[in-house]
Amino acid sequence: MADTKLKLLRVLDILRQTDADHPLTTAQIADQLNRYDLSAERKAINRDIQVLKQAGYDIRLCPDNKRGYYLASHSFETWELKVLIDAIVSAKFLTEADSRAIAAKLMAQDSQANAQLLARVTPVNTHIKQDNPQIKETIGALLTAIRQQRKVQFQYQSTNSEMKKELRKGGYCYRINPYALTWKDEHYYLICNLDKYDNLGYYRLDRIVNLTILDEPVKDAVALLGKNPRHRIDDYIATAIYCHTGKKINLRLLCQYGMEDEICDYFGSDHFHNKRPDGFECHIRVMHSQGLIYWLMQHGSKVKVLAPEAVKNELLDCLQATLDQYRDDTKKQRVRVMTRPNKQDEV
Missing domain, CATH: 3.30.70.240 (Alpha-Beta Plaits)
Structure with missing residues (x-):
């Protein structure tokens, strides 16, 4: 019985790699099942396909039934996957390894042929990437805090004149009421309220370090922002240029x-x-x-x-x-031109 259930799941996995242009016959499905150390006759595979169709999967037989079966409806259309993959690849806040891993998961949602097409038409080494692998943990922790409606505390870093990361304000710990996350102007931001103020603010996720979820409830968004806080946050994001507020x-x-x-x-x-x-x-x-x-x-x-x-x-x-910054340089350049000896004088 266990093998029968496992075989049904494997048949579904195999059909997910098909499309109208790349169907599989029951004999070909049986060959692929052998790779999982599962065996099945064609009639058994046909029964599995009928069960999957009854469960709602859009599995179709080619008009020329000798070509076999294919999954007509995938979770995403190919163009949708292309857009999502491009967004992941161009996301500066993700490391190259994370971008590749997420892109591979998205490609696996389509047929094998379309996944190969997506890999072929998507350059992956054309964007500046972060070297901070902690960004995914930061996103996960903030989502947890937002879901549990709890405050967070973190330190914030920036790049100094030596081109090295350092903590801002001497390592000051920010106590924050988190409300939303947004991707804007090629960076990922936390939309929140700094605990000692009564307005909203932005913090870039790739600059957040030493994040801790506190055992303290967040400020009520309605009390802070008024009625319909979701709309107020959306409006805040829409009207802040380059994530600067005022x-x-x-x-x-x-x-x-x-x-x-x-x-x-x-x-x-x-x-x-x-x-x-x-x-x-x-x-x-x-x-x-x-x-x-x-x-x-x-x-x-x-x-x-x-x-x-x-x-x-x-x-x-x-x-x-x-203009003033360049004016002195321009004057010096003009002086050099005026005092430069001409070639006749040099002779």
Whole structure:
């Protein structure tokens, strides 16, 4: 009886490697069962297939029944697996070994032929990867804490001028109320509340070390954020640029034509939009933060801040500081050019 049940499971595993273009006959299934030290006649395999079909598996016989059976519906379509695998491979917070292992598990969800195709069309060594293998333990521990609604404590690290990791604030231990995890701007973040404050904050998971789940309940999200805290957290994530936080503002921009895709890609299409002769004006609800200034600076003359004045002034200060940084070098370069002897003088 045990062999009969095991054989049924092995038949299912074998059929998971099939698709409409790569079916298997009962004789071929029997050959593969032999690899597991299981034997079965064709009639027994046919009975197993009928049992699996009754259990809801979409197993079909080819129109030309000499070609055999195949599993018509897999858990994921091939294009869905491709998207998931690309996301895993490009995730900077995962080590190369973890990325390969997860990608292999995803490929195993499709037929053998499609798994080989996915492996062939997915480069895996083209992204900068973390060397921190503890990230998966950190994710697991935070999910446990969120599920149990318990506070956590950890230390936070950054890279110093010697390009080495060091603990921030002399090894200070952060007591945190964890609420959510999000992947944004190529990094994984914890969305939480630092225990001594009453607002939300971001912490990068790859910088968290010495994480401990505390035997203390988290602050109630409704008490901290108000009604519908899930919506408040979603809005917080959506309005924080480059995961820098600040006061929410109504930002008015004048953008050159040609910036439409960039605006929609980063802020979505649900905002006020008005065409003008000198460009298009848009109103966006965002946080006034360093991240917003970074975003504005990278687009230079293509985007102009109309309001509020505080953002405009901060942007001008940053641009002036950048210009000043190069102005002395430019003057020195001009002096060198002016004092350089010409070739006639050298002769």
